Amino acid sequence: xxxxxxxxxxxxxxxxxxxxxxxxxxxxSLAVLEGKAPLQKVFAVNxxxxxxxxxxxxxxxxxxxxxxxVLRARSLPQEAAAHAALLDCAQSFSPRxxxxxxxxxxxDLAGLQPLFGALPKIARALSRRASDLGLExxxxxxxxPDTAALAARGFSGVTVIPxxxxxxxxxxxxxxxxxxxxxxxxxxLLETFSRWGIRKLRDLAxxxxxxxxxxxxxxxxxxxxxxxxxxxxxxxxxxxVLIFEEVIELEYPLLLLEPLAFLLGRLLEQLCARLAxxxxxxxxxxxxxxxxxxxxxxxxxxxxxxxxxxARPGQSRLFQRTLRLPVPLLDSRTFLKLLQLDLKAHPPxxxxxxxRLAAEPVRxxxxxxxxxxxPSPEPEKLELTLARIxxxxxxxxxGSLELLDTHRxxxxxxxxxxxxxxxxxxxxxxxxRDDSDDLVTALRIFRPPVDVAVTMQDGKPAxxxxxxxxxxxxxxxxxxxxxxxxxxxxxxxxxxxxEWDIAVQGEASIALxxxxxxxxxxxxxxxxxxx
Amino acid sequence: xSSLPLVSPAALGRPVAVVASTWRTxxxxxxxxxxxxxxxxxxxxxxxxPAPQTVPSGVREIDTLTGGLPRGCLTEICxxxxxxxxxxxxxxxxxATRRQEVCALVDISDAFSPHSAAAAGVNFEKMLWVRCGExxxxxxxxxxxxxxxxxxxxxEKPVEQALRVTDLLLQSGGxxxxxxxxxxxxLKMARRIPLTSWFRFQRAVEHTATVLFVVSQVPSARTCAxxxxxxxxxxxxxxxxxxxxxxxxxxxxLLNGLQVQGELLRSRLERKPSGSVTTAFIxxxx
Numbered sequence: 001x002x003x004x005x006x007x008x009x010x011x012x013x014x015x016x017x018x019x020x021x022x023x024x025x026x027x028x029s030l031a032v033l034e035g036k037a038p039l040q041k042v043f044a045v046n047x048x049x050x051x052x053x054x055x056x057x058x059x060x061x062x063x064x065x066x067x068x069x070v071l072r073a074r075s076l077p078q079e080a081a082a083h084a085a086l087l088d089c090a091q092s093f094s095p096r097x098x099x100x101x102x103x104x105x106x107x108d109l110a111g112l113q114p115l116f117g118a119l120p121k122i123a124r125a126l127s128r129r130a131s132d133l134g135l136e137x138x139x140x141x142x143x144x145p146d147t148a149a150l151a152a153r154g155f156s157g158v159t160v161i162p163x164x165x166x167x168x169x170x171x172x173x174x175x176x177x178x179x180x181x182x183x184x185x186x187x188x189l190l191e192t193f194s195r196w197g198i199r200k201l202r203d204l205a206x207x208x209x210x211x212x213x214x215x216x217x218x219x220x221x222x223x224x225x226x227x228x229x230x231x232x233x234x235x236x237x238x239x240x241v242l243i244f245e246e247v248i249e250l251e252y253p254l255l256l257l258e259p260l261a262f263l264l265g266r267l268l269e270q271l272c273a274r275l276a277x278x279x280x281x282x283x284x285x286x287x288x289x290x291x292x293x294x295x296x297x298x299x300x301x302x303x304x305x306x307x308x309x310x311a312r313p314g315q316s317r318l319f320q321r322t323l324r325l326p327v328p329l330l331d332s333r334t335f336l337k338l339l340q341l342d343l344k345a346h347p348p349x350x351x352x353x354x355x356r357l358a359a360e361p362v363r364x365x366x367x368x369x370x371x372x373x374x375p376s377p378e379p380e381k382l383e384l385t386l387a388r389i390x391x392x393x394x395x396x397x398x399g400s401l402e403l404l405d406t407h408r409x410x411x412x413x414x415x416x417x418x419x420x421x422x423x424x425x426x427x428x429x430x431x432x433r434d435d436s437d438d439l440v441t442a443l444r445i446f447r448p449p450v451d452v453a454v455t456m457q458d459g460k461p462a463x464x465x466x467x468x469x470x471x472x473x474x475x476x477x478x479x480x481x482x483x484x485x486x487x488x489x490x491x492x493x494x495x496x497x498x499e500w501d502i503a504v505q506g507e508a509s510i511a512l513x514x515x516x517x518x519x520x521x522x523x524x525x526x527x528x529x530x531x
Numbered sequence: 532x533s534s535l536p537l538v539s540p541a542a543l544g545r546p547v548a549v550v551a552s553t554w555r556t557x558x559x560x561x562x563x564x565x566x567x568x569x570x571x572x573x574x575x576x577x578x579x580x581p582a583p584q585t586v587p588s589g590v591r592e593i594d595t596l597t598g599g600l601p602r603g604c605l606t607e608i609c610x611x612x613x614x615x616x617x618x619x620x621x622x623x624x625x626x627a628t629r630r631q632e633v634c635a636l637v638d639i640s641d642a643f644s645p646h647s648a649a650a651a652g653v654n655f656e657k658m659l660w661v662r663c664g665e666x667x668x669x670x671x672x673x674x675x676x677x678x679x680x681x682x683x684x685x686x687e688k689p690v691e692q693a694l695r696v697t698d699l700l701l702q703s704g705g706x707x708x709x710x711x712x713x714x715x716x717x718l719k720m721a722r723r724i725p726l727t728s729w730f731r732f733q734r735a736v737e738h739t740a741t742v743l744f745v746v747s748q749v750p751s752a753r754t755c756a757x758x759x760x761x762x763x764x765x766x767x768x769x770x771x772x773x774x775x776x777x778x779x780x781x782x783x784x785l786l787n788g789l790q791v792q793g794e795l796l797r798s799r800l801e802r803k804p805s806g807s808v809t810t811a812f813i814x815x816x817x
Contacts, residue, residue, distance in 0.1 A: 373631070374630055374631045374632045374633075374707055374740075375632070375633075375704075375705050375706075375707065375740050376632075376633045376705050377633060377703055377704060377705030377706060378703075378704075378705060381703045381704065381705070382703060382705070384703075385699050385700065385702075385703040386659075388699050389661055389696050389699055389700075392692050392695050392696055392699075393661060393662065393663055393664070393692055393696065397661065397662040397663075397664065398659070398660070398661050398662070399659070399660065400655050400656060400658055400659060400660065401645050401655050401658075401660055402655065403645055403646070403649055403655075412645040412646075414660075417659045419633045419656060419657050419659075420656050420657075438651075438652070439589075439590060439618055439622055439651075439788075439812065440618060440621060440622075440647060440650045440651040441615075441618055441647075441786075441788045441789050442617035442618045442620070442621045442644060442647040442648075442651070443617075443644040443646075443647045444617055444640075444642040444643075444644065444714065444715065445641075445642050445643070445644045446642070447640075447641045447642070471612075480786055501786045506611065506612055506613075507611075508611040508612075509611050509612070509613065509614065509763070510613065511612040511613045512613045512786065512789075528642075528644065529612055529613060530613055530786065530789065531612065531613050531614065531615065531616055531617035531618065531714065531789075
């Protein structure tokens with residue numbers, strides 16, 4: 001079977017990297033500037049700007065009079081993110097991927113045809129996936145990596161060059177395609193070709209081999225082989241780096257959460273598309289906001305998995321939030337809502353100038369609930385519900401509880417609610433056994449405990465008086481106790497108490513309370529009621 | 532569609548007795564031809580709603596009395612202080628978590644005792660505990676609640692929090708048991724819960740596998756409750772039965788448990804009226 005290679009090329013890569021974050025600018029004239037003010041020069045332009053007469057190398061002053069021209073500063077982090085997205089796109093098809101610069105990726109298509117179909121279908125799928133990642137690309141398929149790269153640079157859209165037709169198809173391309181980098185050497189070669197009257201690759205391919213070698217040396221021979229599509233070399237695959245991070249550098253500081261959510265939504269969509277391209281999900285999202293002004297340090301750790309740090313002025317100006325999820329998820333809308341709720345509870349407190357969002361990749365959930373398992377909430381919905389509930393009652397008041405290994409009253413702590421997967425159901429007779437014999441008398445805890453005044457008689461409580469609640473006062477009909485307990489005497493938070501169970505005549509019936517005397521403080525409290 | 536005149540025959544100048552039957556036929560014909568009424572099923576052809584699936588409540592006597600807790604319905608248990616409501620709550624919670632169902636407890640007065648629940652056998656991994664109450668604010672927080680805000684009612688009260696939380700939980704779905712604990716809520720506040728909220732909750736759990744369980748002092752959900760159970764408090768005469776001998780010294784006495792009387796006040800699970808059927812059971816101190 002013949003070997004084929006595909007090349008993905010992103011024309012005007014710096015422009016495309018910016019358009020990923022602002023796709024609405026795609027229909028406008030956009031110029032990317034580089035350099036320090038006031039000596040900024042145009043680094044890259046899109047097609048609309050090119051039609052308006054703007055070329056790379058022009059100064060900012062020259063293009064400012066152009067009506068409707070949008071100017072943006074070059075963003076290296078966004079270009080790095082776009083390159084990573086391009087790699088994700090290619091590596092979602094083949095593990096053998098070569099990076100030829102930021103804007104060009106070549107991948108080996110060996111063995112892909114049984115999986116993805118014919119070559120044109122693979123090329124279209126590559127183009128579509130790149131488009132899903134926010135990049136408009138040219139895709140070309142050919143028998144050699146160099147031919148595929150030349151075709152991707154020269155032809156827009158999707159191109160498939162059959163074996164043996166390389167020279168014929170590449171012949172119509174201009175010579176400039178061969179010498180992409182604007183170095184001094186390539187400039188001299190272009191000038192030479194121009195003097196010889198060579199405009200197209202077919203002209204270069206038609207030159208006599210020996211004469212070309214005498215005049216241009218091995219470089220000329222190599223260029224002629226490239227023009228004929230006759231080169232052959234081994235692909236140099238890159239190691240896949242699983243870093244999923246998206247960045248937006250803002251032109252103006254953001255003050256409100258609503259426009260921030262809009263940008264976060266776009267970043268999350270790109271992240272989720274990249275993760276989906278690699279069949280991964282995420283369990284941890286890290287949001288880092290660069291603020292215009294510094295702020296005070298604040299510990300923002302919470303029990304729902306979100307943590308945050310706000311730095312001091314002078315140290316750095318970063319506001320970080322980390323969102324940890326109990327299960328791997330891949331839903332940008334869920335992530336956005338969770339981040340919105342989190343930022344609403346913990347606002348950054350200063351204008352935002354840069355947004356960095358990273359996802360920790362993990363394998364997606366592969367669990368499928370059984371038909372006969374009890375119902376359980378969907379993890380995505382449950383996370384959102386918990387976040388919303390935390391917004392209503394407070395983050396420390398929702399979750400599951402864990403008993404602590406102590407005799408101290410109230411020895412428990414709240415923790416993140418993450419119900420375990422239901423196991424295979426046992427027989428119903430086992431799960432639904434009657435437990436009437438094991439019914440436990442429950443205690444309702446008074447939080448905070450109720451302070452009472454107690455009258456003692458013969459060493460036993462005889463009357464309680466509660467100024468705040470008249471239902472909890474009266475003659476004690478029956479009393480049992482005391483049960484003395486103490487603990488943590490070796491620490492500062494030592495406790496010692498006497499517990500009594502008492503019965504007091506209420507309005508409708510008799511109420512049973514747990515009465516406690518703090519032996520260290522000397523006060524009487526009603527800790528709870530038996531119910 | 533035919534255009535039949537809907538004009539009184541008397542107005543046409545004809546004798547009423549002669550044209551009455553014809554007129555009725557015409558009216559029925561005209562009404563049946565109206566598109567809005569075409570899809571209406573006559574009452575005589577309505578199907579009987581199937582009885583909901585029930586699950587054990589964890590108390591054998593209550594299951595015998597009621598048939599269990601109905602899924603997709605609102606069940607209410609009411610009673611005064613120390614009447615055994617919370618013990619029934621814990622039994623239901625324990626039974627549900629044993630069935631591997633995910634449960635939620637909306638605790639309005641933050642009165643849940645983890646140690647009692649552990650003694651009752653509740654699996655905490657499967658239980659979501661929502662403790663309503665005022666949100667703690669840091670001392671230097673600019674959003675700290677002021678007294679004026681409290682007086683103006685800008686701060687959400689626990690009951691309002693509970694209603695919103697319950698809404699979210701029921702909309703989220705997937706919970707086997709959702710409990711609203713109104714046990715210590717003052718009657719005045721419990722009665723202020725609008726009936727529309729209970730209707731909304733009832734509609735939210737309808738056709739789902741969720742059991743909505745409300746614990747209160749007096750019936751709050753009113754007609755929305757498919758099952759209403761009343762537990763009565765301890766009488767002075769019964770107190771001596773459930774305690775050890777009074778003659779022994781106080782430190783030798785023990786609270787053995789509660790003797791609970793349950794009365795079924797309403798059950799929509801059966802066509803016949805439930806009447807007043809009672810049962811009794813005893814809880815033990817864990």
